[in-house]
Amino acid sequence: MSKFAKRMRKNILSLRISNGTVHDKLKAALQVMELEYQDSKNQIFANAMSKPRSCNAIRRCNSPWCPICANPKSSKAKRKASTTIQSAPWETVKPTTNTKPTEYRVRGGQRMVEAFDELPSIVCHPITINMFLVAVNGCLNQISRKARRRMLRLLKKLTKGAICRGKFDIALMYLDELEFDLPDNEWPTGIDPKSPPHELYAMFHFHGVIFDPYLARRELREIIAHEFSGAKRVCVRRAKGTTVLDDGTMCGGLQGYLEYASMEKREISFGMDSADAVVKLVQIDSTWKRANRNFSFGKSISESGINISRSRIAVLLRQQHLDDVKADNGKSIPAEQFIVQWLTFADEYLECVKRARTNSISMRHVCNFLYALHSNWFGSDIFHQIDFITYFKRKKPELAKLLFERVPNQI
Ligand SMILES: [Zn+2]
Numbered sequence: 036m037s038k039f040a041k042r043m044r045k046n047i048l049s050l051r052i053s054n055g056t057v058h059d060k061l062k063a064a065l066q067v068m069e070l071e072y073q074d075s076k077n078q079i080f081a082n083a084m085s086k087p088r089s090c091n092a093i094r095r096c097n098s099p100w101c102p103i104c105a106n107p108k109s110s111k112a113k114r115k116a117s118t119t120i121q122s123a124p125w126e127t128v129k130p131t132t133n134t135k136p137t138e139y140r141v142r143g144g145q146r147m148v149e150a151f152d153e154l155p156s157i158v159c160h161p162i163t164i165n166m167f168l169v170a171v172n173g174c175l176n177q178i179s180r181k182a183r184r185r186m187l188r189l190l191k192k193l194t195k196g197a198i199c200r201g202k203f204d205i206a207l208m209y210l211d212e213l214e215f216d217l218p219d220n221e222w223p224t225g226i227d228p229k230s231p232p233h234e235l236y237a238m239f240h241f242h243g244v245i246f247d248p249y250l251a252r253r254e255l256r257e258i259i260a261h262e263f264s265g266a267k268r269v270c271v272r273r274a275k276g277t278t279v280l281d282d283g284t285m286c287g288g289l290q291g292y293l294e295y296a297s298m299e300k301r302e303i304s305f306g307m308d309s310a311d312a313v314v315k316l317v318q319i320d321s322t323w324k325r326a327n328r329n330f331s332f333g334k335s336i337s338e339s340g341i342n343i344s345r346s347r348i349a350v351l352l353r354q355q356h357l358d359d360v361k362a363d364n365g366k367s368i369p370a371e372q373f374i375v376q377w378l379t380f381a382d383e384y385l386e387c388v389k390r391a392r393t394n395s396i397s398m399r400h401v402c403n404f405l406y407a408l409h410s411n412w413f414g415s416d417i418f419h420q421i422d423f424i425t426y427f428k429r430k431k432p433e434l435a436k437l438l439f440e441r442v443p444n445q446i
Pocket residue numbers: 086087090091095096097098101102103104105
């Protein structure tokens with residue numbers, strides 16, 4: 036094939052990759068590899084193509100380039116029939132699949148989530164860290180070793196008993212279109228961070244879940260962001276309830292998150308550069324193995340014998356509810372604002388009352404203050420006052436529970 040004909044063919048395939056369905060994209064990507072192999076006789080393209088070629092219904096290839104295996108829409112993953120498995124933060128995390136899935140994504144997620152079995156989800160945090168920018172001719176085997184060292188350095192700063200499971204992954208990105216910041220000294224050598232070129236680089240990142248028996252999400256985020264500084268470089272999420280979609284995809288919960296991490300999905304839509312992106316991705320991907328991608332730190336608590344303090348969990352839950360109420364404070368009615376104030380300043384108020392007991396003059400002052408605060412929560416609506424407890428039990432049952440549990444303890 037002439038150079039010109041090859042360029043034309045690549046352009047057509049680029050269009051298919053950037054505009055097609057997942058299936059079309061991956062099919063076109065395989066054709067790019069075919070073209071590249073004919074041209075260069077480079078074995079890495081033949082290797083990347085071989086698994087998808089021999090993929091069949093009995094024996095799935097699980098290749099990240101396979102139009103069927105790497106396509107969540109064609110997933111046949113079988114799981115329990117329930118749709119919402121885990122809905123509240125104090126519910127424990129349970130592996131939710133009892134079948135033996137043939138898909139690598141599901142198996143990978145399932146294996147990793149086992150370490151978090153029976154742990155309250157409030158102390159389990161799905162995280163993503165954008166670690167390094169790697170040139171497309173770089174060596175991922177080497178980078179993954181470096182990444183492992185950085186992760187260990189980070190995890191040693193956490194509370195004893197911490198657990199981490201996850202995957203390293205890469206995604207191609209244009210240097211001038213990054214949506215996160217890196218400190219100047221972490222940019223690839225020879226690149227000016229102030230005016231990066233329009234060039235594809237591999238962004239080496241980590242998807243996983245961290246359990247820390249003590250730290251609040253915010254504290255954990257601070258520690259990670261200190262180790263990996265730069266705006267939007269680190270994302271620490273809240274483990275939400277798990278939902279199984281009709282197509283068998285699991286999302287939201289820890290297992291869903293870890294399945295996502297195991298998906299090894301390939302982003303190759305770069306307009307007319309898509310065919311080149313495929314070539315670059317195959318090249319750089321040939322420099323590491325699946326084993327390089329796995330990351331595991333710490334033993335499950337049944338092995339480590341770490342105890343989780345119930346009172347600490349209660350504090351974390353209260354803090355989270357408070358954050359939730361604060362987050363939509365603009366929408367909250369006076370009664371909810373009162374709850375926020377009470378939960379935030381209860382210790383101070385009670386301290387005030389205690390001090391007032393020994394001082395008859397300030398007692399009057401404290402009473403006036405508490406009355407003002409109290410009258411604020413029902414606002415002008417007398418019905419809220421009459422039905423305060425019922426109202427909260429119905430509207431914010433968890434919050435009401437925490438509040439009414441706390442008051443007798445403290446007084
Ligand atoms: Zn396949």
